[in-house]
Amino acid sequence: MKSKNIQYVADGGLLDRRAFFRGSAAFTAAMLAAPRVMSSPDVSKAKIGESHPTWMKIPGTNDMPYGLPSRYEKHVQRHLAEGAPETSLFSVWHSPIENQRGIITPSGLHFSVNHNGVPEIDPQKHELMIHGLVEKPLKFDMESLLRYPQVSNIYFLECAGNTASNAVSLNALDQNCQELFGQVSGSEWTGIPLKYLLQEAGLKSNAKWVIAEGADGGSHARSIPVEKLLDDAIIAIYQNGERLRPSQGYPMRLFVPGWEGNANVKWLHRLEVTDQPAFTKDESGLYSDILDNGKIQRFSFHMDVKSVITHPSGKQALPEKKGFYEISGLAWSGYGKIKKVEVSADGGKTWAEAQLDANVLPKSLTRFSIPWQWDGQPASLLSRATDEFGRVQPTRDVWRDKYASYSFNHYNAIQAWSVSRHGLVENSYV
Amino acid sequence: MYRGVCNQWFLLLLLVGPMFVFSAEPLGQEQVTNLGEVLSKTQINDFDITIFPDGRNLPLGEGSVSKGREIYQNQCALCHGKEGIEGPAARLVGSDGWFSFSDPFRILRIDKYPILLISVGGLWPHATSIFDYVRRAMPHYAPKSLNNEQVYAITAYILYLNNLVGEKTILNKKTILDVAMPGNERSISAWPEVAKPNL
Numbered sequence: 001m002k003s004k005n006i007q008y009v010a011d012g013g014l015l016d017r018r019a020f021f022r023g024s025a026a027f028t029a030a031m032l033a034a035p036r037v038m039s040s041p042d043v044s045k046a047k048i049g050e051s052h053p054t055w056m057k058i059p060g061t062n063d064m065p066y067g068l069p070s071r072y073e074k075h076v077q078r079h080l081a082e083g084a085p086e087t088s089l090f091s092v093w094h095s096p097i098e099n100q101r102g103i104i105t106p107s108g109l110h111f112s113v114n115h116n117g118v119p120e121i122d123p124q125k126h127e128l129m130i131h132g133l134v135e136k137p138l139k140f141d142m143e144s145l146l147r148y149p150q151v152s153n154i155y156f157l158e159c160a161g162n163t164a165s166n167a168v169s170l171n172a173l174d175q176n177c178q179e180l181f182g183q184v185s186g187s188e189w190t191g192i193p194l195k196y197l198l199q200e201a202g203l204k205s206n207a208k209w210v211i212a213e214g215a216d217g218g219s220h221a222r223s224i225p226v227e228k229l230l231d232d233a234i235i236a237i238y239q240n241g242e243r244l245r246p247s248q249g250y251p252m253r254l255f256v257p258g259w260e261g262n263a264n265v266k267w268l269h270r271l272e273v274t275d276q277p278a279f280t281k282d283e284s285g286l287y288s289d290i291l292d293n294g295k296i297q298r299f300s301f302h303m304d305v306k307s308v309i310t311h312p313s314g315k316q317a318l319p320e321k322k323g324f325y326e327i328s329g330l331a332w333s334g335y336g337k338i339k340k341v342e343v344s345a346d347g348g349k350t351w352a353e354a355q356l357d358a359n360v361l362p363k364s365l366t367r368f369s370i371p372w373q374w375d376g377q378p379a380s381l382l383s384r385a386t387d388e389f390g391r392v393q394p395t396r397d398v399w400r401d402k403y404a405s406y407s408f409n410h411y412n413a414i415q416a417w418s419v420s421r422h423g424l425v426e427n428s429y430v
Numbered sequence: 431m432y433r434g435v436c437n438q439w440f441l442l443l444l445l446v447g448p449m450f451v452f453s454a455e456p457l458g459q460e461q462v463t464n465l466g467e468v469l470s471k472t473q474i475n476d477f478d479i480t481i482f483p484d485g486r487n488l489p490l491g492e493g494s495v496s497k498g499r500e501i502y503q504n505q506c507a508l509c510h511g512k513e514g515i516e517g518p519a520a521r522l523v524g525s526d527g528w529f530s531f532s533d534p535f536r537i538l539r540i541d542k543y544p545i546l547l548i549s550v551g552g553l554w555p556h557a558t559s560i561f562d563y564v565r566r567a568m569p570h571y572a573p574k575s576l577n578n579e580q581v582y583a584i585t586a587y588i589l590y591l592n593n594l595v596g597e598k599t600i601l602n603k604k605t606i607l608d609v610a611m612p613g614n615e616r617s618i619s620a621w622p623e624v625a626k627p628n629l
Contacts, residue, residue, distance in 0.1 A: 090519075115567075116567060116570065116573070129469055129473070129474070129477060130466070130469070131469055131474050131478075136466070136468065137468070137469035137474060138466030138467065138468065138469055139466065139467050139468075139469045139473070140465065140466050140467070144465035144466070144467075145465075147463060147465060148463055148465070149463075164544065165544075168544070168547070196463075197466070200463075200464060200466055201466065211480050213480070217567070217573045218566065218567035218570075218573055219479065219566040219567060219573070219574075221480065221566075225621060225622070270477060272478070272480055274482070276482060276483070276484070278480050278481070278482055278483075278559075278562070279482075279483055279554075279555060279556050279558070279559045280480075280559065280562065280563070281559060281562070281563035281567070284550075284553065284554040284555060284556070284559045284613070285520070285548055285549075285550060285553045285554055286520075286545065286548065288553060289620075290526065290548075291618075294616060295616055295617070295618045296553060296555075296613055296616045296617050296618070297618055297619075297620050298555075298617055298618070298619050298620065298621075299619050299620050299621035300620035300621075301620070301621060302623070302626070335626070335627035336627065387627075389627040389628045390628060391627065404527070405527075405528065406526065406527050406528050406547040406548075408544070408547070
C-alpha cells in the first residue's frame with residue numbers, strides 16, 4: 001500500500017533521497033508532546049538503580065595505550081581468503097566493508113594481499129635507492145625521507161582481482177560482501193610526492209619506466225611508467241595518521257592513486273629508472289587480462305568506475321518486513337570523482353539517483369545512500385556508478401563479452417543483490 | 431669593461447647578485463631538499479637484480495634441462511606439482527583457460543585454486559622473466575638461495591616441460607633470448623591509454 005504522502009522515485013519502493021530530512025520535524029514534535037509519568041508512593045526511601053544496567057553501577061576499567069575496538073565488535077575482522085594456495089605466503093585478506101560506514105577503512109581492517117608473506121623490516125636499516133637512467137644515483141634513509149615535504153589525500157585502493165568470482169563463476173556464489181568485494185578499502189595516504197625525489201636524482205631524457213621493487217622475501221617488482229610517478233604518485237609513509245602497518249608496507253610503499261593494488265609496491269626499497277618495462281612475474285602473468293579474441297592485455301593499470309551496495313548485502317537478513325531502510329553503499333573510480341550513483345530495486349528496470357555523501361573526492365571511496373520502503377515482495381537491488389568523465393559501470397553481460405571466460409581481473413560490472421520475501425539477501429546475476 | 435665602475439656598492443652587487451639568480455626556482459620545478467646520499471656503483475651492482483627482456487643484467491653461467499629436473503624435483507615439485515600443472519602453487523606448464531588436453535582434470539582443481547586458470551608457459555611473453563623471478567623469489571621458503579647456474583637450469587627445465595626447448599638444451603644468457611614464448615605474440619599493451627579517461 002503506497003501512502004499518498006510518500007514520494008517514490010522508482011519502482012520497487014525507492015524513495016526520494018531527501019525523504020528522511022522532510023519527515024524529521026513531525027517526528028520531533030510527536031516526541032515532545034508525550035507527558036512524563038511518575039510512580040512510587042514513598043520517594044524518600046527509594047533508591048535509583050533498580051532498572052539500571054550493571055555497568056552504570058560500577059566503576060569502569062582502565063583504558064589502554066593503543067586503543068582497540070569493543071569486544072562486542074570482535075566479529076568485524078579481515079578474512080583470509082580460501083583458494084590461495086596452501087603453501088602460502090600468497091595471502092589475500094578481505095576487508096569487512098559491509099560493516100563499514102563512511103569512506104575510511106580503519107587501518108587494521110584495510111585489505112591486504114601479499115605474495116611472499118609480510119617482512120619484518122628494521123626502519124633504521126631500510127634504504128630507498130634510486131638508480132638507472134638518472135644523473136645522480138641516490139639512496140635515502142628513513143630519517144632523511146621524513147624531512148621531505150609530505151602531502152595527504154584520501155584514496156581508495158583495490159586489488160585487480162576484487163570480485164573475481166563474479167567474473168568467472170557460472171553461478172552467482174552465495175557469498176557476503178566481504179568475500180565478493182572485500183579487496184577494496186579507503187584511507188588517508190600521506191607521503192612524499194615522487195617527483196621531488198626523481199627531480200633530485202635528475203631523470204635522463206630517455207627515462208620512460210621505473211621498476212619499483214619491494215624489500216620482501218620475493219622482491220616484489222612492478223614496472224611503472226615515469227609519467228605516473230611524476231603525476232600524483234607518492235612514497236607513502238603514513239596511513240590514517242600513523243606510520244604504515246607492516247601489512248600495508250612498513251616503513252614505506254609506493255602509492256599510485258587509482259591504479260591496481262599490485263602496482264602500489266609495498267616495503268619499497270628500490271626504484272630503477274629505465275627505458276623499457278621489465279615484464280616482472282606479475283605483469284607477465286597474474287596481472288594481465290585475456291580478451292575475448294585471445295589477446296593478452298598488459299599494463300591495464302587503472303581500476304575503472306565501480307560500486308556496491310553494502311547495506312544490505314550478501315548473506316544478510318533484513319530484520320523485518322515492510323519497513324524503511326536506508327540502502328547505502330560505496331562507489332569509486334580510478335580516474336577521478338564519482339558524478340552520480342543510481343540505484344534500482346527492481347533488477348534494473350527502473351532507476352533513481354542516490355544521495356552522495358559530502359566527501360566526493362577524486363580516486364576515493366564515495367558513500368551513497370537512498371531510502372527504501374520494502375513491501376515484503378522479492379526485490380533485486382542494484383547500484384550503477386558514473387564518474388566525472390562519463391565512465392559508467394557495464395552490466396555483467398557486457399563486461400563478459402569483452403573478456404575470455406576465464407579472465408578475472410578488473411571486473412567492475414553492476415552488482416545485484418536479490419532480496420527474497422523472507423528478507424534474505426543473496427548475490428545474484430542480472 | 432668594468433674600468434671606472436669600481437664603486438664598492440657595484441662590487442657588492444656583483445658578488446651578491448648571482449646568489450639570487452642561481453637560488454631562484456628553475457623554470458617549472460619546485461624547490462626541493464637535497465638529502466639523498468650518493469649511491470656507489472658497488473652498491474648498485476649488489477642490488478641490480480632485474481633481468482630485462484633484451485637480456486640486460488643476465489649473469490654469466492649456464493644450466494641444463496637435466497640439472498634443472500634434479501633441482502625441480504627436490505625443491506619445486508612439492509608446491510608446483512610433479513608436472514608443473516597440479517599446483518597448489520602457480521601453474522607452470524600448459525595453456526591458459528578452462529580446458530586443456532594436456533591436463534584433463536584441470537577443471538576439478540580450479541574450483542579450489544582459481545589461479546590455475548593461467549600458466550607461466552601459456553601467458554608469459556619472455557623467458558627472461560622466469561630467470562628473473564626464480565632467482566629473486568624461489569623457492570618460496572628460501573628465496574635467493576639458488577645460484578645463477580641453478581637458476582638457468584630450473585628455467586631450462588620449466589621451458590622443457592612446456593615443450594619450448596629440447597631436452598639437450600643448455601640455457602645461458604645468449605640461448606635464453608632465442609626462446610619463443612607463446613604469450614609474446616598474443617600480447618598487447620593497454621598503456622599508454624589512448625583517449626582516456628573520457629569514453
